Structure formats: C-alpha cells, structure tokens
Amino acid sequence: MKLLPGFIGVIVLISACKKEPKIYEPTPYSLDIPSHFPDMPIPADNPMTVEGVALGRKLFYETRLSLDNTIACASCHAPSKGFSDDRTFSVGVNGTVGRRQSMALVxxxxxxxxxxxxxxKTLEEQILQPVPDPTEMHLQWKEAQKRLENDLEYKRLFVKAFGTQFIDSTYVAKAIAQFLRTMISANSKYDVMYKYANNMQLTPSEYQIYQTVSIQEWAGYDLFQSLNGADCFHCHNGALMQVQRYSNNGLDATFSDLGRGAVTGNTSDNGTFKIPSLRNIEFTAPYMHDGRFSTLDEVINHYSHQIKISPTIDPMIEFAFQGGVQLDANEKSLLKAFLLTMTDHSFFTNPAFSDPN
Structure with missing residues (x-):
C-alpha cells in the first residue's frame, strides 16, 4: 500500500504535536554553610533537592512509620529539647524502653x-535502623512501604523528590537524610566567640553579640581550652564542638555496656562511645550514653573529681590519675557560663525544621 505524501505529512504533524514525557527535574537545594564551618560532604547518590528535603521533613514527623502509629523520629528527637529526648531512655512502641540515651540531632x-x-557509617544507614527496631518503632519496612504507597500525597511527593511512585526504605532514608543535613546549628554566642578568637571577620550583627560576651564567659572559654584548666578541648573543639572519635571518659571502672567494643569485638574499645557535640547542651539533658547525669553541674563534677580508671580510659584525660581536673567552685561556675554560650535558640525554633503536617 502506498501512502500519499500529504497523508504522511499529517502523521508527522500529529506526532510533532504529541507532548514529550515529563522529565524528572528536581530543584537543587542550596545549603547555607556558615563561614567558619568546613564544607559539608554530600553523598553522590543522594544530592540535596528542595523536593527531597520537603519529603524528608514530612517523614521525620510521620507516626505511621511505627507499628501502632504513635511514634515518629521527632518523638525521641523533639525540637523543644534541642532535637533530643529528656527521658533517660527513650520509650518505643508498647512502652518498650531502650538502653541508651537518644543523641541530639545537630x-x-x-x-x-x-x-x-x-x-x-552513613546518615542514610543510621535512619534505616530505628523503624524495624523492636525497642523503637517496631515496624517492618515492607509494611511501612505499603502504608506510604496507600497515601496519594506521599506517592506524589516521592515522584517529585525521586522521580518514582515506587516507595522503599532506601528512598525514605535518603529523604530524611536530606532534611537532617539542613539542620545546621551555628547561631550561638559561642560561634561569635570562636570566630573572634580565630581572627575571623564578624558581621555587624555578630559584633553586637560579641559586645555582650561577659568576662565570666570568656574566662570559662579560656578554662575550657586550657590543659591546666578544665582540659575539655581534646574531645570538644572547633566549630562543631566535637572530635570525630570514640572515648572512654571515665564513667565506670567496669562496663555493663561495652559501647564500641560490642561492635568491633576489640577489648581495647570496651567502654568507649562516640564523642557528642556540646552544641545546645543546655537543652539536651540528661547526659552521657546512659543518661546518668541530669544537670550540667553533675557533668562538670564528674570531670572535676569523679573520673574512674579502667584499662581503656582515654589517654587524653590527662588528670584521670587524680580523679579529674579538680576545679574549685568558682572555676565550675565559669565553665558552666561558657557551656551555656553554645545555646542556639534559632536552631530549635526554626520553622523550617518544624512539623509540616
């Protein structure tokens, strides 16, 4: 059968009028990295997007990720508590109590x-664990997937964020990780003190804050940084106020919780735990991996004269042999004044981090 040229032209014209399939084009998310912070490493397989962050924020507050629809990530990492938990141990589904204090998210x-x-080892890997954990949200990921797929809004949001209606744990973790990476705390009095002490230029508003720093706060800062003072800087320093390693900080002579040692099987890791950031420490009580200290005063007293010796005691705790750094009452007061400069009220009142539901 021969086709007339005119008929062929009509076919071509109709084909040309057909709409091209919509291409998945997420909007890149621009992180506002503070000038005194290092660059943030972003995984190549999970780039930051506006759509991914919005989805992650919604999922962070989603109680349907728990077996009985009562617990969300935010349940144990509440904004009003510095994205931490004020209970010694977090309570999971059916009242199940965990065995470690929830770390603050910052x-x-x-x-x-x-x-x-x-x-x-990665933020995405960390996010995958609480949902099926029997002591936390206690929901199998397959069931979580079904719940989200039955929600038309979530299907739409996953298409916008990842270009697919297929929902699985990997995409959920990626979205929440994107949201958590936006949660940057860098607007405290300490930030101004840190920049000033390191000869970094202050903005006009930062200079105004600098002028409010008290003599006691500066004295506490010097004490914190001094080997012959509070000797805190080995584990807590820089813009992040922490060192990326594990430490046995002299809580016990023997260990009911092996900490890192239970993961590695190496006895030299027994009783060591991740060193946390001190940012917003005013609002993140109780303290330590087991929440044993209810106040900052108790924490300071521990490092002052309650250090316990064990085979894996951190060698950076140079005054462990005498029970601690032996601060007097005035020094303790000065150190506490400095610790309170790390509070960033704008962090846990930021509407971008609040519940969108």
Missing part, C-alpha cells in the same frame, strides 16, 4: 559515624 552532615557505638 550538624549531622559533618558526622563520620552514627549511634553511640558507631555501628552506622
């Missing part, structure tokens, strides 16, 4: 490992 984009024992 500046996670710079963390090199996760959980107190470092068993997760």
């Amino acid at each position: 500046n996670l984009g710079w963390q090199q490992f996760f959980f107190w024992d470092g068993r997760a």
Whole structure:
C-alpha cells in the first residue's frame, strides 16, 4: 500500500504535536554553610533537592512509620529539647524502653559515624535502623512501604523528590537524610566567640553579640581550652564542638555496656562511645550514653573529681590519675557560663525544621 505524501505529512504533524514525557527535574537545594564551618560532604547518590528535603521533613514527623502509629523520629528527637529526648531512655512502641540515651540531632552532615557505638557509617544507614527496631518503632519496612504507597500525597511527593511512585526504605532514608543535613546549628554566642578568637571577620550583627560576651564567659572559654584548666578541648573543639572519635571518659571502672567494643569485638574499645557535640547542651539533658547525669553541674563534677580508671580510659584525660581536673567552685561556675554560650535558640525554633503536617 502506498501512502500519499500529504497523508504522511499529517502523521508527522500529529506526532510533532504529541507532548514529550515529563522529565524528572528536581530543584537543587542550596545549603547555607556558615563561614567558619568546613564544607559539608554530600553523598553522590543522594544530592540535596528542595523536593527531597520537603519529603524528608514530612517523614521525620510521620507516626505511621511505627507499628501502632504513635511514634515518629521527632518523638525521641523533639525540637523543644534541642532535637533530643529528656527521658533517660527513650520509650518505643508498647512502652518498650531502650538502653541508651537518644543523641541530639545537630550538624549531622559533618558526622563520620552514627549511634553511640558507631555501628552506622552513613546518615542514610543510621535512619534505616530505628523503624524495624523492636525497642523503637517496631515496624517492618515492607509494611511501612505499603502504608506510604496507600497515601496519594506521599506517592506524589516521592515522584517529585525521586522521580518514582515506587516507595522503599532506601528512598525514605535518603529523604530524611536530606532534611537532617539542613539542620545546621551555628547561631550561638559561642560561634561569635570562636570566630573572634580565630581572627575571623564578624558581621555587624555578630559584633553586637560579641559586645555582650561577659568576662565570666570568656574566662570559662579560656578554662575550657586550657590543659591546666578544665582540659575539655581534646574531645570538644572547633566549630562543631566535637572530635570525630570514640572515648572512654571515665564513667565506670567496669562496663555493663561495652559501647564500641560490642561492635568491633576489640577489648581495647570496651567502654568507649562516640564523642557528642556540646552544641545546645543546655537543652539536651540528661547526659552521657546512659543518661546518668541530669544537670550540667553533675557533668562538670564528674570531670572535676569523679573520673574512674579502667584499662581503656582515654589517654587524653590527662588528670584521670587524680580523679579529674579538680576545679574549685568558682572555676565550675565559669565553665558552666561558657557551656551555656553554645545555646542556639534559632536552631530549635526554626520553622523550617518544624512539623509540616
């Protein structure tokens, strides 16, 4: 059968009028990295997008990720508590109590490992664990997937964020990780003190804050940084206020919780735990991996004269042999004044981090 040229032209014209399939084009998310912070490493397989962050924020507050629809990530990492938990141990589904204190979520984009024992190497890997954990959300990922797929809004949001209606744990973890990486805390009095002490230029608003720093706060800063003072800087320093390693900080002479040692099987790791950031420490009580200290005063007293010696005691705790750094009452007061400069009220009141539901 021969086709007339005119008929062929009509076919070509109709074909040309057909709409091209819509291409998945997420909007790149531009992180506002503070000038005194290092660059944040972003995984190549999980680039930051506006759509991914929005989805992750919604999922962070989603109680349907728990077996009985009562617990979300935010349940144990509440904004009003510095994205931490004020209970000694977090309570999971059906009242199940965990065995470690929930770590505060802050500046996670710079963390090199996760959980107190470092068993997760990436933020995405860490996010995968609480949902099926019987002591936490206790929901199998396949069931979580079904719940989300039955929600038309979530299907739409996953298409916008990842170009697919297929929902699985990998995409959920990627979205929440994107949201958590936006949660940057860098607007405290300490940030101004840090920049000034390191000869970094202050903005006009930062200079105004600098002028409010008290003599006691500067004295506490010097004490914190001094080997012959509080000797805190070995484990807590820089813009992030932490060192990326594990430490046995002299809580016990023997260990009911092996910490990192339970992961590695190496006895030299027994009783060591991830060193946390001190940012927003005013609002993240109780303290330590087991939440044994309810106040900052108790923490300071521990490092002052309650250090216990064990085979894996951190060698950086140079005054462990005498029970601690032996601060007097005035020095303790000065150190506490400095620790309170790390509070960033704008961090946990930021509407971009609040519940969107």
